[in-house]
Amino acid sequence: MEDRWNVLFQGLFRMLVICLVLAIFFPVYEADFTGKVFGQTEPVVCLVGEDVILPCTLRNNVSTVNAVKEAVEWQKMDLTQKDVHFYTDSRDSNMDQIPSYRGRTSLFKEELRKGNISLKLTSVKLSDAGEYSCSVPSLHRNEKAFIQLKVGAVSQPVISIMGPKDDGVVLKCESGGWYPEPKMTWLDSDGSILPDGPIETQIDSEGRYTVRGEVTIQKTDNNKFTCRVNQLQINQMKETEMNIPGDVVTS
Structure with a gap:
């Protein structure tokens, strides 16, 4: 009987060691299941008066993550009032939106289930240039993807x-x-x-x-x-x- 207990104890000890090793070398983060936001490293460039898309995707290590029921937040980082677009409870909620962006921002609602949380900005102005952040605060309050927008204006000589x-x-x-x-x-x-x-x-x-x-x-x-x-x-x-x-x- 004592030998059986020794064998059982050794087996449990080995399993504990294996779990500890896996936890150290292969940690499982919440983001692996809930997803992370990814923007674009290269600046987005457009001209005054054009429409532009600021790309952002919600995905995990394997595939995109359905964002229909999540909160999606877009902000402009160089402003005191930062809210550019906010989506929550399956609808837009822009009460605190920067006034100059009203009526000019939208998400691709049909693409949210594919993890596409990109922002469309219409009739771009020079003042729109700057750094934007994309986040899903319902999953990760402090995790953001940053996208740089450069705006130009030209004319014929x-x-x-x-x-x-x-x-x-x-x-x-x-x-x-x-x-x-x-x-x-x-x-x-x-x-x-x-x-x-x-x-x-x-x-x-x-x-x-x-x-x-x-x-x-x-x-x-x-x-x-x-x-x-x-x-x-x-x-x-x-x-x-x-x-x-x-x-x-x-x-």
């Missing part, structure tokens, strides 16, 4: 002929309403950058930039010149091409 100068003619280019501040470049018909004249930049009350520049050109085979304005941060470029009449450019 306009070229005009100012008049003759020395042995050439002066062209002027102007493009307004840009954000962030853009760069202007002149090119000839071969795509070579021309040495430009003075570049003037102004900023208006809304924070948008107007850039103006001049270049003195000489007669070429086809008298075709391009004013290019670009902004690398938002990966935007606008250009206007002009063919100058031969009789305007002196030989």
Whole structure:
């Protein structure tokens, strides 16, 4: 009888050791079952007036998690009043929403059961730029995914002929309403950058930039010149091409 008890005790001891090892090396977190939120590491870029989607997904280690009955919260981190969109009890609840976002935010309700808790933001404004957080407070109050939104504004450059100068003619280019501040470049018909004249930049009350520049050109085979304005941060470029009449450019 004593031997049987010894065997039973040794068996229980081995099981306890195995459970302890598994608990140390393979811990089971609540998130494995309830899910975590995942955003996008790269910034989301859009232009003023466009609609944009801020991506966020609720999933566990294996698959997406149904979010229909969960609370979903979107906030803008650089504001004192942070609430951008709140969903709970299977409906939107935006009583405390930032006024400038009213009527412009929505979730993809039909996609919630697939774990898609992305936010759609319509008619984007320059002031919408910044860092947003996505969370499911009904599961993890302090766990958030962060998404950076960059907002740009662009316009088409306009070229005009100012008049003759020395042995050439002066062209002027102007493009307004840009954000962030853009760069202007002149090119000839071969795509070579021309040495430009003075570049003037102004900023208006809304924070948008107007850039103006001049270049003195000489007669070429086809008298075709391009004013290019670009902004690398938002990966935007606008250009206007002009063919100058031969009789305007002196030989």
